[in-house]
Structure formats: C-alpha cells, structure tokens
Amino acid sequence: MTNKAQTVRARSKSRVCAQRWFRQAWPPEESNMQRSMLLLFAAVMMLGVGTMTTAHAGTPVALQCGNVLDPAQASLQGEVTLLIRNGSIERVERGKVSPEGYAPVDLGRATCLPGLITLYSHLTVTRDRELASHFTSSAAKTLIALRNAQTLLRAGFTTIGTAGEDDRYYGVVDLRNAINAGLFEGPRLFVAQHGLTATGGHRDSPELDQTVKSGPDTAREMVRRERKAGADWTKVFITGGALRAGENPDIVYFTDQEIHAFAEESHRLGMRIFTHAHSDAGAIAASNAGYDFILHGALITDKAISVMIKNGTWLVTNMYATEFVAADAKGLDDARRRELQHLVESNGRVVESAYRAGVKMAFGGDPIFPDEKAQRELASKEFAALVRHGVSERDAVAMATINAATVLGLEREIGSLEAGKLADVVAVPGDPLKDITVLERVKFVMKGGDIMRNAF
Template sequence: MTTNANRPRLRARLFSLLVFTGASLAAAAATAEEIAIYAGKLFDSERGQLLEDRTIHVVDGRIESVQVGFAKRERQQLVDLRDYTVLPGLMDMHTHLAYEFGPRTYMETFTWNAADYTLRGVDTAGRTLAAGFTTVRDLGDKDNVTVSLRNAINAGTIVGPRIFTAGKSIATTGGHADPTNGHRHALMGSPGPAEGVVNGTDSARQAVRQRYKDGADLIKITATGGVLSVAKSGQNPQFMDDELEAIVKTAKDYGFTVAVHAHGKEGMERAIRAGVDSIEHGTYMDAETMDLMRRFNTWYVPTILAGEWVTEKSAVEGFFPDVVRTKAATIGPLIQNTFAEAYKRGVKIAFGTDSGVSRHGDNGREFVLMVRAGMTPADAIRSATWNAAQLLGAEDELGSISPGKHADIIAVKGNPLEDISELQRVRFVMKGGEVFKPVRAAE
C-alpha cells in the first residue's frame, strides 16, 4: 500500500527514471555516426595500465582506431574527456535485474505478476547502465522477464546494459532455486524442468533444452544450498554427479556456458569436475578447491558485496526469516576472505556483485571490497573488463577499447588506480557508440 508520505518519494523516483530514459534516448538519436573521444588517460585493460593522451575514433557504434595524441577529423563529433580517465564499459557477471531485495521480497512471490518484475527490471537496468555497467550477466529471474528486457534493450525500446541472461535458474527439488521453497503445502505443487526443478539426468537435459527454447544465453544452476532461500542448509551439495554431467554436456551441445551458484566445498568440486565454466560465491572453497579450479580452467565470480549486504541485514531484527538470518550471519562474512585467498593462489577472477541482493546501481562498491581484500586496482578493473569478456566468450567484441569492438566506454574524473572508489562515481557512459550519460558542463 502506498501511503501519502511515500507518494512524493515515489513520484520523484518515477520522474528521475523518465528524465534519465528520455534524455538517454534523445542523446542516442542525436549521436553522430562518427565520434572522436579525447581521453586524457585511457585504461588499457588487456595490459592493466594507463595510457595518456589518446583519441578514440568511433564509427557506427564500433571503435575504428585508437591513436596517440588528440586529432579530430572534420566530420566527427567531439567528446572531450581530456580531464578524465577513460575505461572500457564495466561488466558485472552476476546480477538479478528483476529483483531488488527488501523486507517484502518473500511476499512478492504471492502478490506480484510478471509485469511487476518486468517494470522493476526497466528501472534497475537504467540504474545499472548509469553506474557505468554496459554489459551484465543475469543469473536467475522469474517468468523469463530478463529475456524480454534484453530484447527490448537491443531494440532500443528501453535503456539498459547489454544482457546475457540465464532465464530461470535450474535447481533440484527443495534446492536453492526451487521457486516453491517456504510455501505452504497446498501451494508447493511439484515444479518440473520448465520451472527450473530437475531430478535425474533426463529432466536435467530437458531443463537445459527448455532454456534454449525460452531464449536464454547461458545456463545457471544452484549446485549447493544458498543464503536467501527459505531452506535450512546454505552449503549442502544438491546435484548428483550424473545430473551435473548431463547438464554440462547438453549445455555444450547448445552453445551455452554454465554458471554455478555454490557455497559448499563438495557441491562446488562436483560441478568443477563436471566441466562448468564459473563458480559464483564460492564461500567454502579451500586450497584444494582452488587448485582444482586452476586445473579445470574454471572462473571464480566472488560477489563480495552480497556477502557484506546479507551480513549487515542479518543484524536487523525481523529483516530475514530466522532460517535465512542464521545463514546470512554465518556465510556472509566469509566471502571476502575466500576471495583474498583465491586471488593469491591465481584463480581466474571475473567481477560480479549479485546485485538484486544489494541495490542495483551500487555495483561499483564491489571494486572497493576487492581492493580492500588485497587485489590491485588494475586487476580489479581487469576483472570487470578483459576477464569478464573472456568468461562470456566475447573478447572479440567486448572488454577493451580496441579496434573492431563495440564502443562501450565510460569515464571517471579521478584516477581509479590511485582511488578505486572513483568507479562509484562514473561521469560518462557510452554503449555501442551511443552516449547515455554525458558529462555535465560544471564538471
């Protein structure tokens, strides 16, 4: 229920969204086919270093060339970022655009329709792009709303990042992504592969094929228990070896990568041996698990921000159901230390926040937490650019400011190699050659 006290705030948010969307679409429509960007400093994400005084030439949404010095052609529109640090568009490999956790989240399952989740996704997608994240993986939604969001963004109907979506996550009965966990018995039913619940190899294969039919870009499975599901364990293994192998083999047939939610060691290691592409969260991995990941060339997406957020909220009386609160207080504080050890041991790391647990648009805080745990600022930025593109298998299109790639370009005022928190204050956003967030004259 919207109270009178809440209406001004709601109107302000809607107005902000409409202004941002309208201004962005207008800017996109007015964008010249050829653009010259003067970059005072340019982050080379392939090598992890800053270059000075570069001109980026953008033609029809792609980077034509990068040259030393400042040199605008007569027919080009100029974007002058000589006083800024210019970087490739940031990439978040773990988001949930249809969700944003709050005190009423568990009730929304019973009161919200697909349209409600979609409209939220329009808002969260806009905030994500404004924060400098031009590409995201969405790792679990409801009613395939992020497939529709992806298509609408690609068509230019709404504003948001480039989306690679898994659609509905795949779980086992009672597992972390079983959509009926916590429901009363009369409402539980027996969800199957179409709803993302599998038992045995045949239904595991069917679930992958259903995601192909639904238009997903990749597969997401929940190999262990999780924190926010209304279920007792946050770390027990929830797939058998043959089920994991069936999912991975079928996914490869359809050109899918496989992302794996996992906190517990045993479930994680089963998934790694089955040949999955990435482990998300990875809380209880140890040195043996990390060595296994290196041997199998498995990526790690840490989501430290989600750990920080659930830890903070676990201290708030009544915010979580008791079964969730206990897991949040136990698992949340561990992720940053796990990340620190994985980085030291040379595990491949790609940036991910689990935004939708925390607030969308706050994704940049993950950089601060990564650096605080011991990662260099350059490596933290590379994890969200060059590394993320490799995880997606899109390094020919994304992840660096290089000829032939999409012109996904952002800028910050200061030097993020000296102060990584600059990435929480993105001043300029271009995606595919379209300026969605121009620098303000006062800056």
C-alpha cells in the first residue's frame, strides 16, 4: 500500500489536530473580529460537533442493491449485495443476501455506483451576495467551505479536489484535516489552496498572496510554501481567464523555465500539478512540462489535443459551470454575452473532439453554490452536459469514478466497487445508462463505510 493510500485510510480521532489547527490558523495579523471568528470555529471543532448524521458507523453492513453500475465491469449488473466491514468492501455477492452480523440496507429499487469524484471545485465561493458581504474573514470562508463540501457530499461526491480559493490563508487545508480527524462529516478532500499566478496574470491580487514574482527559483519556492502549509497539489494559472474582461486566454504568463520548475518541484515533493488553461498555448506548454492535467481547455484545438495524447495528459472538463454563468449573465453588455456564448460553444466542440480522439478525460463539474437548492441541482449537471456533447453515459460515469481516482493515484483505493476498496457508494433511483440525469438525484451516500444519507 502506498503512503498516499495509507493516508487516505487513516482517520485519527484525536482532538490534538483541532488544537494544532487553532494555533496555525490564528495569525497575529488577523483583526480582532477575524480572530473572534477563528476562536468560534476552533471552539466548535474542539467540541467535535458534526453537522451531518451517520448511520451504522462501525457496524458491518449489507448493501442490497437492485442494480450495480461499476466502471470495472463490462455491463450493468443485476441484484448485488455489497458486504461492508471496517470501512471497506469486504465481499461482493450476487443476489440479495443478509449474513448474520451485518445490518441490512435495502436498496432494491436503486442502482448503486462508486462514490462520485470531482477534481474541480472552489469550496469558499458563494454567489449569495448577502452571505458573501458578511463573511469575508478566512475563518468565515472556511465555514462556507464546510457548508459547500457537505452539500456536495449529500449530492454523492465522496471525494473532492479543490482548485484554488479566495482566501489568503489555508482554511480549506485545515477543513480537510478536521474532516480527516473526525471532527466534521464531509467528503475526502484534496486541496490546492491557492492558484499560483504571474504578475499581471489571472487572479493576481495582493489580497490572496499567490503571485509568483519571477524566475524558476521563485516558482519552486512557492510550491514549497504551499506544500509546507499542507496543500496536496499545485494549481498554476498559466494563461489568462476566458470569463474576465481584459484578459487574454491566449497569453502565457510564465516562461518555459518557470512552467517546468513548477512541475519538477511539485513532482519531487510528491504532489500532483495542474493548470488553468483555456487555449492551445497554455495547454501545450503545461503538457510538455509534464503537468498531470489541464483544467478547462475550452478553446483548445486538435493541435493541443494531439500533444496531450502524446504526453498522456488528462483533460478535466467543467462545461456546465460555463453554461450556467452564460445563462445567468445579468448586467453584461452584448459583447460580453457573445464572448460567453462563444466560450460555451467552443467548450462543447472541444469535449466532442477530445473524446473522439481518445484524450484521457476526468470529471470536474464546478458547482458555483448560488444557494442551497441550486447547489444540490447544479452539483451533477456536468454529467448531462458531457452526454449532450457525445460522451457515452458509461464513460461519463467513469470520468467521475475510476478515471478521477486514477488522476489522484488512488485507483486501487476508490473509484470502483471491488473487494478491498474503500466503501464509497452512492445510489440513485434509476439507470444512469438510460437517463444520465438520475445522477442529479442521488438518494443514498456512503463514505468509507459510514452512511451519510439514505432517502430511500
């Protein structure tokens, strides 16, 4: 078992982690109000108060599934029972069985799948303007991240990758640690706290302290800083954004030496690295430097696609978030609306072309968290967007299960329903191979053998 796999399986119950969190998360330069928020959050953590209820925790469970859709199998399986013990799948039995000592859970009207994985989210983001105006400290943003992470867990996402947060400090790293320590219920988190950018680049802001001034040595130092703070992977803004006025997604803001330095240092430290890149220039530069995946790629052409195939670089899509922003483009002039619509159309063409060409693809649906109801609805709409653009239902499911697990290097731990793997299981009221939108209606969620939700 790899060190990473051992880390994933470990779940310490000690509250020393909470005390350490408090010491690290209370920097002396915080204002009194911010420090009060941190004190409140730390106090809640040290009380061990969870905000979700688990069932059958520590008890062997027999999940009696009407059907099972597992990317490790060639076809939809009929009635299957998953026997769960100590957080893992002990055995997979044909038919409906209920061995002595196992608590039966009847999912006979449901299709069971591996827990879903998204490699792209911004957990501290909220489009609720009133909420955003009142919650601006690092501690408050971390509370928003907890709410959003738990919302995604209820929607079936048992493992989540974060892709940079609007937070100068490392609140989501601490949230990950709190969840791992058992202080809160939440998904398994892999964190890129900041998106490293160049002076004048996308998200260059003195408030975030994520700007790399210049040179490969500075690039390496920034990677080391993120790793020291506990980040799991490195995100780099190689190009400009496609949705921000005045930015050009065709411009590469870093030199080749800097781009390679980010990748070399990340891999040397055992971290995955990915880039925000919309166009050929950024995608090709990152792929040739050995980046693990390209995020977005909404404007790339066959030129970048061929380079990514040659280098084995993954593409992580996020189509529906762009569609949502374009449909909700209030207050924008006609020119900006046309730009957004062009991006949506180009993104669809890229997915179709990359899929047909055989680019390795994984799931990155980015719910923008406008409100509680929409969070539940938006979290899984990426599946239908993928299918609309030529991805088969089976491959869309694989992108959010075994493919995403492979990107994380955890394909032996999660991503399929096999004996010996962690018991991450979701269930939906229908067959996703016939109607992919049933993944927007997850009713049962188990993470690591603990039942987080059961609405059947």
